[in-house]
Amino acid sequence: MSLRTVASYALLVVGSIVVAFPLLLALSYSFMSESEIATFPPPIFPAQATLSNYEKVFGTIPIGRYLLNSVIVSSAVVVGQLLTASLAAYAFSFLVFRGRQLLFFLFLSTLMIPWEATIIPNYMTIRTIGWLDTYQGLAVPFMATAFGTFLLRQAFLQIPRELWDAARIDGATTFRFLISTVIPLSRPALGTVAIYGFLSTYNQYFWPLLVTNQVLMRTTQVGIAQLRFEESLRWGLVMAGVMMVAVPTLALLVLGQRQLIRGLTAGAVKG
């Protein structure tokens, strides 16, 4: 190995430790007893690792159910977003119709509306149709996304127009072209939309709090809040909860990374 490689690896190791430090410290705290955390200077590794924080989390909140709810809702949102965003982006990039540009900008302008301004009308709608405390109430309002549509449109525009012409000449329908050409060629962009949609839904706090009242319909972020006390924080307990909640997102990262790389290496116009 050349000196250059060694140096750059050393730099990468240092960089990744710095970036991962808060997460690793949280992991370490989750195995410490409360009185150990309260010593000064604060220890980095637990002297006697204990699982009591994890036991307490299970004893305090139905964390398994919360995780299940969050995964169900986030996955539903991802599927919904991919469907609506890819169809809309396809129309905005390949189909020619009157007012397309205007409609697209109108679509984009919804990005400017702060989420806070729509929360009360959204809540009233969900309540009126009786979707409080349901999965659809948690997921449906987020199944269409202007951001995802924009991202996919930009990706679709990268696909050479010649492919479209060739497909049409070969007799492919509009829908067939989307399924067999556009979607496979846009995997990285679709992956990005999926991961972004999953994470933003998974991390939601206020909406799930608003539309759920039953303990069994709550999501992880609301559940974690239940581990807090108004006046004093039990760091070990909170960190143990945070670690469990982070598992699905880490799994997604590991799986999603492969998908992203495969998508990136797929060729576009091959002979």
Next chain:
Amino acid sequence: MRRLATFALALTMVATACGGLAPGGSDSSALAPAKDVAPAAAITWWHAMGGVNGEAINRIVTAFNSSQSKIKVEAIFQGTYDDLLAKLNTALASNAAPALVQVYDIGQRYMYDSGQVVPMQAFIDRDKFNTSDFEPAVINYYKYQDKLQSMPWNASSSILFYNKDAFKEVGLDPEKPPVTFTEVADAAKKLTKKDASGATVRFGFGPSIYGWLFEQLMATSAAPYADNGNGRDNRATKVLWNSAQGKAILDWWKAGVDGGYFYNPGIDNAGSTNAFNSGKTAMYIESTATLRNTINVAKFQVGTGLYPRPDNKPKDGGNIIGGASLYIMKSRPAAEQQAAWEFVKYAMTPAVQGQWQSDTGYYPIVKGAYDTGPSKEWATKYPQFLTAITQIRESPQNRNTNGAVLGVMPQARQRTQKMIESVLLGQATSQAALDAAVADINKAIETYNKANP
């Protein structure tokens, strides 16, 4: 920050939407449903108590539900106090609010102005309910124009915490904690310890920059926080922090930090608690609600003392309580209000209050609770709590010690924190910082009062 913005937005929206005239007048009992209305079979109670405190609430509710067959209460955790209030505002806009809600101390004026509450006094007057056994300091905090608006629920106050082992080590009497500003500063100087390289390994005193602590210091200084009887005789029109007492508090704090014997954890309550629990600071001031945890984790003898006050120990000065209280909501049918009141009465019995204290570490609201088994056990286990009880019992009851009520209390608290921080960091002199903060909040009060005529 974002959540705060949401809350502020929702607050403004509802404040403008339903800023009707709040109830008042001479015969408040007329606002309560008639005595013969049968209580509803089920009501919902929203609360903000996570962790063990939430479990304590569930225990009370389960006991109530099995103690009788007519009413079933369902307690629902709704996040932090701020989250709960934001959710309440949204729910009120579509008539989905519960019958009973827990709202924090500083949301008092806002709840009153919303016009969405049936004052607790209405039920008390209607039933001639006896409140003579209630802790005056606690109950007075939730009165406006001497009428009880909500039922106090979780009550705490602020005390001085000190490390007895450190006191012994430097030759201070561990049974005689400092009380006045000068005594605290002198003790802090002695308790501060440096290592060979000159770095401080232990600070004498380390309070968090916390607006609530400033409010308490104003009260022990016998100085009003706002005009019109701290906003209790009439709606406040301005805050009065830039008095000689306000300046004295900031100057004392600043001198300690500059002198290197006060630790400044920043705007960080958990940080100041951790610093004390780990022995990095030898004294600090915090809520009695943290007492139990501190005693359990600290590896030294924990002492508690009276809250700091000016050197002349003003007679009219004393402590304000903090915490949250329960409101019965007007938007629910009379039967539900009735059921909520039945539950509140149950929750105020000495047995329930004694259990609540022993489960959570909050004050019992009725004095009779101290005679119950759980409360007595608790007192033997945590004798340090006695200081807190004595302190609120001995606080004279007047407008200064009742605490301030402002519609913009959350903003005022945040503004005082910024003000203290700017002084400690040397960005402004104490008088200039006070004047600037007062000007900002007076403007906010004016806007609020205009929006809620």
